[in-house]
Amino acid sequence: MKIIRNIGLTIFLICFAVFLSLPFLGKYKLTEKIFTENFKDTEQQKLLKPALKDFFKKEYNSNISFIKDYNKAFDSVNDEFKKNKEWDKVIYDNHVFSIVKNSSQGFVKDNVAILFIICFVISSLGGLMYMIPALFIKPIAGIKNDHIFQRGITNRGIIAFLFAAFLITFYIFIYQKPAYLSNWVLLVDGLSNTLTGTNASQWFLYGFLYCLIMLVMSVRMYIKYRDNNYQLLRTTSVLFFQIAFAFMIPNILTNLQLPYMDFKNIWPLDYSFFFDYRLTELASNGMLGYWMLGWGIFLIIIGVPVMVYFFGKRWYCSWVCGCGGLAETLGDPFRQLSDKSLKAWKYERIIVHSVLVFAVVMTIAVLYTFFTGSSTLLGVDTYAIRQTYSFGIGFMFAGAIGTGFYPVMGSRVWCRFGCPLAAYLGIVQRFKSRFRITTNGGQCISCGNCSTFCEMGIDVRAYAQNGENIIRSSCVGCGICAAVCPRGVLKLENLSEEGRFDAYVRPEEKAF
Amino acid sequence: MKIVIIGNGISGITTARYIRKQSDHEILVISAESDHFFSRTALMYIYMGHMKYEHTKPYEDWFWGKNRIELKNAYIKNIDFDSKKLFTDKGEEIVYDKLVISTGSITNKFDWPGQDLKGVQGMVTKQDVELMEENTVGVTDAVVVGGGLIGIEMAEMLHSRNINVNILVRDNYYWGGILPKEEAELVGRHIAEHKMNLITKSELKEIVGDDKGKVKAIITKDGKEIKCGFVALTAGVSPNISLVKDSKLETDKGVLVNDYLETNIEDVYAIGDCAQFRNPKENHPPVEQLWYTGKMQGRVLANTICGTKTKYDRGIWFNSAKFLDIEYQTYGLMLKNPFDDEDTFYWEHPDGKISMRANFAKVDGSLRGFNFFGIRFKQTVADDWIRNKKNITHCISNLHKGFFDTEFYKSYHKEIVEHFNKVHPKDQAKIAKKKFLVF
Incomplete structure (x- = not known):
């Protein structure tokens, strides 16, 4: 089994090397x-x-x-x-x-089909060959976190920093200098033509890679948490929403000459939702366009609060969202690297809510220009505000830092510090929701597994050891704290709002 | 007033925190083990690589300064109770007004030949884990002597490094002194499933070393020799009282205390693993070596020290553990056998990895306690049922109210009820109709 594993890893690395070499060939x-x-x-x-x-x-x-x-x-x-x-x-x-x-x-152009198979199909199979033997090496289901802090890749070793550097470089090129990656994009032209009827852009490649990586890494999740139905369902859900809603439907819409739309992407995460070109496009598509616009607004005003009230923000962040989906699959091996300090929490609150304010101000400015035609609001160029947001938040924060820092700061850097939608969902979750992580009486032994494996950097233990329920705006409800708890202390639940903040006190201790 | 606490485990630290919550007394916590409080319960996870030492600290390092709890890394060698002074091994003097002894446990050693060889150790302290890291380099086979909770933890630790594990237990079953036969067998099967070798009815006679003073084998009382490069001593722990053994302080196994955690000397208290109750409740152990009880004792003692004299009452017993992949939760006093006035109901899943037991009074069927294996159960519900002597039929019918497994888990309520009705034809339990979604 170990041999199969190593062969799989070797195959993957060779395919990856081929993929990396393509921009330099031809x-x-x-x-x-x-x-x-x-x-x-x-x-x-x-x-x-x-x-x-x-x-x-x-x-x-x-x-x-x-x-x-x-x-x-x-x-x-x-x-x-x-x-x-x-x-x-x-x-x-x-x-x-x-x-x-x-x-x-030359080489790449002439061998597009074979290179597609090597770079995407065989490499994935190599990855699977590496992961699937885990079922036989450790045949008994249970928590499998052995050696996580003893391996460089999952404990900020040199290899982790190299991986981070690669991810950041990838994001910089795909956003800013896609021309250098054109050979990669060539590989997916065929697929793009089938789906969208046009040649591929770098964003098509990005979407395709996103789905493929999530698909392969989901297999890892299915194996690792095979005894936990919550994890299995959740993984299936994010995978479905990524492939169907974020990738297939928008591309098919393009093929049908209809407006490109990801129906599950909600403003302000989808920060360009109210941009002039998108509004114009929707307006020019008659009833369907107006319905799409209405759906987007419905999600913002009614969908989010109602769903968060009943299920917590997890319904979106770890069941639907694409960013969350990547974090829960590719990012899962790095979840333990999030900073749990009180200081980090302070920064988190300031930064994430600032981004929310920024997104709102930017959108107001953009809409002001859209409706009045005036390009300045209070003396500031609205186009400049929009450009600053797109570059600073859309590219730098969400992309380069959000994903690039997985191997250094954990899997949810963007979701925790940057996502304006998460901030909005979080406010509802904190103040008006049935969701909580219930602590089971006095059973907590303060071991710290829950805090260690919280990707959002919540110090879960701090609550659990006091018998308090965990109600935090940042909690995305991934459920891993409950899974890794060795004493059965934590459970994610939607219960009555009443008493959700009350700590458990044993009758014997009520006296003092 | 200056309060000095020796030992920075959960008991001592809880005392310090709760004294601070109620008062402005000067607080000093002394430990020779670590600069800061950390969870001893998580030691195994450091070795297995689930966590690093930093992760086991429940409070960040700035917490202590902010709460004016002074910490000192020192080894106390001597106490002069008359002049209320402590002496460190470096000759330093520390005065106190009130003293809390919470020195924890040490590994039991029963004068086995070879017990001090290299590669032979227990696991109680941070240093033990560091030592284990050293001692297990290049080891292929190991023996765990004694099958309790630390035993299974050490077995799991060794297993994570692909070391063959032999577990030597005295009883017929794993943890047979505490667990009922069925549960003990369930754990035993799980141990075997992990390819560990559980050797029952077997006791350690001697540990054999090589010429470099490192362990190379053990010999059991029935003459069997097992080759090994590492021996884990896990035949229980006992109070760490060497500091006060030959002093005015009355000790037995541990430092003797009354229900207020007071010792025979005024202004000196003992709590946690190192304390021994003079008059334990019936059927309760005189020494409580549990995380939870240490915490409760700390809170009670803080009250007493701050002027509200409070009696320690552990209340309804509960505990939990994890045997490799199987979680265990227990509520009420559940020992190897039910008490004479009790009946027992046991259900086990056909796969043999999930089970539940309920003990109840023969006379009126009132619930006395639960054992759960592979099922998580709410303490609030169990505590309430036991406290209010709920009838067993009612409890079995309403088990779903207490199930605490993660969402979308498979519930075995139906199977449990069916089995209960089969073995107790007189009392028919019923399952309430399922509610729709969250409503």
Whole structure:
């Protein structure tokens, strides 16, 4: 079994190495045909062509020099216009991503199908070969946390920092410099064409990888928590919502020429929900568009509070949400790295509620511009506010830090410190909800498993050892504290609101 | 007033915290084991890699300063009760007005030949776990002597490092001195399932070392030799009273205390594992070596020290443990056999890993206690039923009110009721209709 495991790991690592090498392989050659396909505006074609004349003849061995030369040529044209103050001629979109992607030739382009199988199918099988033997190596179901703090990857070893660096780099490129990753995107063009009817963008690749990683890592969850129905159902639920709601439905909608919409993504997590281009798109799609808009608003105003009242914020954060879904699958091995200190809790409250305020202010500003046409609100450019939010929160916080820091700060960095929707759900959970984690009388032995494995950094033990129920706005109801408790002290429940904050006192102790 | 507490375990620390809650007395906690309070119950998880030492500390390090509880890492060698002075091994003097002795336990050793060889140890302190880390390097086989709660913990620890484990127990079954036969067998099967070797009706005669003074085998009383590189001594623990053994303080197994946790010397108290009650309640052990009781005693003693003299009353017994993967919860006084005036009802799942037992009075059927294996049960419900002498039929019918397993668990209420009705044809338990969803 151990041999199968190691073979699986080796296969996975080889496939991963192949995948990592792809952006550096192949040749790049821009032809006039590709150029004209991407710059449909004939005026722009005419303006750019002279500068790209030499470029068309040249074949590049690396996308780095290709992108460099292309940008140089493109900028030289614009610089000329700017120098001459011909502002109307300046070209804003250089289409570098699709130019590079379409100019790719050679190894990757010629072997897309086989590389797809290696990078995604065989690598996944390798991963499964690594995970499934656990069923035979440790055949008895139960809590399997042995050696977590003795291994580098799960205890902030060098390998963990390398992994974090890779994740952060990945996010920076996919958000900011997707052109360098165009060879990866080529691999999923076929799938994208089937689903959406168009070639893949970097976001299609991202969505696909997201689903695939969640799928494979769910198998790990199914094995690890096979004796815990709550975990099995919850994992199935997040997986379903990711694949069906976040990936399949929006792509099929695109294929049907309807507005792209993730029906489970709720503002303010879905911070662009009220952006002008989306509102315009929905408005131009008649009844369906208005229904989509109504559904989104319904979720914000009624869906969230009602569901949180009955079930706690877990109904969203650890049963539906995509960010939560990744955290509960890919992130599960890192959950124990969250900071449990009181200081961290203080920062958490300040930061997460600030982001919520920021999201609300930003949305008000954007809507103000949408309805009045005035681009400034109280002297501030609303577009700048929106750009700051998109870059700072949407990309940096949610992406690069949120996922990139999994191996360093635990799996829920974004959910805990950054997610404005989690903040909103949390406020409801704290003040008006039937949800709590019940503490079983005086049975707690303060061992600390619950706190250690809380991904949200809640010091669960601090409550449990006093016989108090755990009611915290940040609790996402993952249920792991209850699972790892060796004394059966904790249970996630939806009960009557009455007395949810009362601590258990044994009749003998009521006297003092 | 200066209150000095020797020992920073759960009893001493609870005392300190509750004194602080009620007063401004000067508080000093002395320990030679660790700078800060940590959960001794979590020692096994450090070795198994579930946690690090930091995670076992229930309070952050700033907590003590903020609450003006002074901590001192020192070893107390001597006490002068007349002048109310403590002396550390480095000759330092510490004065006190009131003294709390909460020095905990030490591993039982019964003068076995070879018990001090390298690779032979118990597990009570932080140092023990560090030592175990050293002692188990390169070890392939180990023997655990004694099958109690620490025994099964050490077995699990060793098992996590792929060390073959032999568990030597004196009784016919694992923890046979406490658990009823059925439950003991259930645990025994689970131990076997984990490929550990449970050797029953067997006692340690001698531990054999190699020429480097490291253990290489043990020999049992019936002459069997088991090769091993590590021996865990887990035949119970006893009060750690070497500090006061030959002093004015009255001791027996532990420091003798009354129901107010007072010793024979004024202003000196003893609590937790190291205390022994002069007049324990009937059927209750004189020395209580439990996390919960240590906590309760600490709270009671804090009251007394702060001027509200409070009697310690443990109330309705409860406890819990985990045997490898099987959780155990018990409520009420449940020993090996039911008391003479009690009847017992036992149900076990066909898979043999889940069970429940209820003992009840023969006369009126009032509930006396529960044992649960693989089922989590609410203390509030069990406590209420036992306290108010609820009838067994009522309790069996209403078990669902106490089930505490995680949501979407499989409930065995129906099976339990059916079995109960079969063995008690006179009393027919019934299951209430299920409610819809949360309502």
